[in-house]
Amino acid sequence: MGLTGIQILGMLPKKNCKECGFPTCLAFAMKVAAGQADIAACPYVSEEVKEKIAEASAPPIRTVKLGSGDHVLAIGGETVLFRHEKRFEHPPGIGILVTTGMDEGEVSSRIEKFKKYRWERVGVKLEPEVIAVEDKDGDPAKFSALVKKIREEAPEAVLVLMSDKKDVLAAGAKECGEHKALLYGATMDNYKEMAELAKETGFPLAVKGDSLAETARLSEELMKEGLKDLVLDTGPRGVRELYEDQVIMRRAAIKKRFKPFGFPSITFPYRYANNLVLEYMIASVLVAKYAGMIVLSDFRGDLLYPLMVERMNIFTDPQRPLVVEEGIYPINGPDEESPVCITCNFALTYFIVSGEIEGSRVPTWLLIKDTEGLSVLTAWAAGKFGADTIAEFVKKSGIAEKVKHRKLIIPGYLASIKGELEEELPDWEIIIGPREASGLPSFLKEWKAA
Numbered sequence: 001m002g003l004t005g006i007q008i009l010g011m012l013p014k015k016n017c018k019e020c021g022f023p024t025c026l027a028f029a030m031k032v033a034a035g036q037a038d039i040a041a042c043p044y045v046s047e048e049v050k051e052k053i054a055e056a057s058a059p060p061i062r063t064v065k066l067g068s069g070d071h072v073l074a075i076g077g078e079t080v081l082f083r084h085e086k087r088f089e090h091p092p093g094i095g096i097l098v099t100t101g102m103d104e105g106e107v108s109s110r111i112e113k114f115k116k117y118r119w120e121r122v123g124v125k126l127e128p129e130v131i132a133v134e135d136k137d138g139d140p141a142k143f144s145a146l147v148k149k150i151r152e153e154a155p156e157a158v159l160v161l162m163s164d165k166k167d168v169l170a171a172g173a174k175e176c177g178e179h180k181a182l183l184y185g186a187t188m189d190n191y192k193e194m195a196e197l198a199k200e201t202g203f204p205l206a207v208k209g210d211s212l213a214e215t216a217r218l219s220e221e222l223m224k225e226g227l228k229d230l231v232l233d234t235g236p237r238g239v240r241e242l243y244e245d246q247v248i249m250r251r252a253a254i255k256k257r258f259k260p261f262g263f264p265s266i267t268f269p270y271r272y273a274n275n276l277v278l279e280y281m282i283a284s285v286l287v288a289k290y291a292g293m294i295v296l297s298d299f300r301g302d303l304l305y306p307l308m309v310e311r312m313n314i315f316t317d318p319q320r321p322l323v324v325e326e327g328i329y330p331i332n333g334p335d336e337e338s339p340v341c342i343t344c345n346f347a348l349t350y351f352i353v354s355g356e357i358e359g360s361r362v363p364t365w366l367l368i369k370d371t372e373g374l375s376v377l378t379a380w381a382a383g384k385f386g387a388d389t390i391a392e393f394v395k396k397s398g399i400a401e402k403v404k405h406r407k408l409i410i411p412g413y414l415a416s417i418k419g420e421l422e423e424e425l426p427d428w429e430i431i432i433g434p435r436e437a438s439g440l441p442s443f444l445k446e447w448k449a450a
């Protein structure tokens, strides 16, 4: 369990000197306990106390970082069982499998798919991060050549190197340089030499047990060897066991602080499916509960996209709505005669409205008012999108300098504030737009400034 503010206060020097940026030691201690301040901000705390507090406030599931530079993938770091309790921290990395048993054409086609399947939805990038490279014939030279090819052609990919032979993994690891790949994996038979390789390279190591019990034992042994960054595979024999293992490990780590399971997991849904559709269905369960990484046998756009959207939805913070910035958004190259529409800054509203305007090809100014991520009617009900706040925003936005006319199109759902808004903006004519964004194209096509 984490320390309380009062427990942390007991370890502080209680000078109330404000050097940490807080008015008192108590205020600072409360913020550290809540995870909103770093204990290192107090210059008078000993290293020993810092370590004690850092350990007590570390998440029950360790955050493991892979990759390098601009392409770092963090997995784990979770603190809750259910998203509504707080939020989930790191989405599972999603990857495609490439093996030394594939011919060059197949390898190239998979690398191409990895690079091709990228989308953007409500301002969030949806893209796979991982390529898992599996050794099929125990040949270090062949394995390192494949890793080299992938590093050259897809340097953004975070790699999982898969072999049960240390020399093969070592050859692949050499091609990675500074790029931290995941070494997969340590079994009961090879864990000592795999631990050595993990220490030599500084790469995280995956534990490959054949049951929950064996995974816990291996994890414990590797921790004793001094390894901190582990990723767990319990080697389940069926889908049910796969699901249950994820839940048991998460519960044990969070509820019981059982350290051997305090690491993210890696999963391979294709081991339990004989077709891609079933494989992606299993993957969709693992996104919710509780995989740290999901390796797929192949990518198919129509299956990958919904999986990515599911991942995005589950890993957004339920306490923070997705928003876009307040301001004036020119769409389709508007000029001084172009219509002016206004809506709220809830990201989904923005992307739907701007998408419809774009599709209409009518040059338009879109005003986005900060409503703290609330949608039109909710924002209106909360007093964040009423006549007074809209008027204030229109006046300060600078839109009056961009258009000659004075006509403002408001969402159809706000028809009731037309009169009030005209009083607040006496120079402007308020026009009630369509209720649904889908009505915008025909509405805008009939627009006339004069």
Ligand code: SF4
Residues within 6 Å of the ligand: 012, 013, 014, 015, 016, 017, 018, 019, 020, 021, 022, 023, 024, 025, 028, 041, 042, 043, 044
């Ligand atoms: S810097 Fe340290 S001693 Fe000074 S107020 Fe902050 S916590 Fe207290």
